[in-house]
Amino acid sequence: MSSVSSSDDAPALVEEGPVARFFRATELDTRTLGMVAALLVIWVGFDVYSGMLRPNEGLFGGSFLTPRNLWTLSVQTSSIAVMSTGMVLLIVMRQLDLSVGSMLSTIAVATGVLQVFELGPWLGVGHPAIWIIAVLFALVLGALIGAFNGVLTAYAGIPAFIVTLGGLIAYSGVAWALIRGETVAPMDKTFKLIGGNGPLASIGPFWSWTLAAAACALLVLGLLNGRRQRGRVNFPQRPIWAEAFLAVCGSAAILGVTAIVNSYAWAPKIIENYAKENNIPIPPGVEDRTGDAICMAGDAVVRCNEGLVFYTGYAIPVLIALAVGFAMTFLASRTSFGRYVYAAGGNPEAAELSGINTRWLTVKVFMLMGVLVAISAIITSARLDAATNSLGQLNELYVIAAVVIGGTSLAGGVGTIYGAMLGALLMQSLQSGMTLLNFESAYKDMVVGAVLVTAVFVDQIYRRRLK
Template identity: 35%
Template structure:
């Protein structure tokens, strides 16, 4: 018996438990992202410069914000095809209020976000309380909102925005603030590690090797400070990317630490079981569409602030980028599974492909073909992994 106990705690057993605990899909996407960066760095010396990486993180911010909002919709078993048109409509509304009506920035931001909430309530009501498929409701919204945008702007480009508004999409954090942010993130990672281990010990769950857990924390802390160093060597951490981090933290807490988040995953995992357990599915469905449209309105503000203008083509096809970022990041289109961290990685993959191929002067149609092929591949990997799990359970 002693021999068996030693064997179960030996190096081989620890290694096997570590391998089993790894989220293969997430790490595959991280390695894929690194591979993309290495490939483009060989093709162009400009790709890994601080300036280009800063532009890359600014470019991915809108997609990341959209994808964060989209995540809960997909996890709940639905889809939102209207977010790109909501970006255009709410961005156009913000520009009209500021440029034509001369409203101050703070009131423009509040009204624009409230417009997103209203859109989410309307679409969510049709899906949740009138049982119209989300695909149809949001497809109709995609066309209707684009038409409304053309109507209220009269087909014109609305510009320029006030300087205070432009800071939302064009400003950078001072170096000292960026360093402080890195310290805060490092402290949060270490606290999260300690708190997770303490909780597992408290409730009698198996705890992984402290050396491995510490190694993971050190790895991500090192990445954080490398990122801050690279950004500081140009202009500093971009403010739009700071917003992405803030929303990622909020939605991670919402998804993992609240009853609402657990209900959304339960609904997507098994709708009937969720209903029988007493979950108010209609109310939860309404809320995920409100959150998605609200995040789309925030993305619309960021987009207009970065470009200093609102156009009728703003946000076109953004819904596909958001869906692709979710799927590439490991979110299952079947519902019930997905992580915010994976969404951020997926958005980075999409933005890196756009950025790298633009630097290489690859024609736009090849960029679309490449992104489409990667999306199909990501969905196939998801289906393949799920089938393997099912076959393993059967076996």
């Protein structure tokens, strides 16, 4: 009898199952794992369904889980993912920006006009300074528009919903007025690489594997540093097996993604044109039934008896999105700015009383949002090699949906950068899968709306369980 009641912790230990012990030891976010599981289900579902309609060489017999489609999906996700990182901080602060889509159109159009009609004739087409000036111009313009939204919200006392709703309408009009509904094209040849446009808009397998190895090393070093920091302040440590599990699974995910992007080869016609432009001899090749040259090797350029093959590796816009995600995660979790944002969102009155200048903080978050929209505008216009006044249409809805799906609470104070980026990937997966299966546009919009409402509903249930 004494052995049963000797400790108050005994009942808790008896009641805690192996799954609960696993999550407690590894400290994994169950909501994030649930989103990853949902993402995998969506991918497999689209692949199986596409395989039933038109079977090909996909991993499961379909056309969704192919290196080509997954590579394209990652590039298409980049723009929304970049903007979602800024929207997280806005919603955490109990603010909102409905103008990001129209802002993207305005910045893209203005940057396109600068390149095509101003810098091109002045400096000469293809001048190496054109893309640098264009990028800097876009970033400054984005910061100014964001600051304008922030000043109206923080200092004029106009609700952010009204300010950005007006911006959604007004900035779209500005974009149309700049070009009168026409299309600005083509962009500078170097500028296009930023959006993944062209065969050289990726870093190739060698540098992709190098980057993956560095990422794995940083992951392990991060876990070791976290363990050392916990020991320094006497915080509870994760078990050694949990640390090893996180290191192995994280490294496996990084290497697996790298293997996928490195297995996507250029199209034969692109290889042929590139070889002719650079005086590269094309050996006689054997083609499979899809028209791709068959050649098994891991180098960026393969010269063998069976043909000439170039592999892509990570695309430049994907690297930009990952860099933005890393920087925004550091900003949100490791700086006083990030702590102030979460404090102001959790309890604005207490933050004000503690000495935080919430008005200026609001302006800075809106400015940051504007800069991130500018980066997305650069990526989008560069990928399409054109800018139009409808370029960012409905992007604000996709960004908000991605952030909410990623676990950011509309009540403020709660949200993660990586969750929003996963949400962006999930949203783009739905769009890409339905496009691949030739769904009508109306059905795609209905699915996006339903997913957004469902995500908010799940968030409400989760918050009630925490109370």
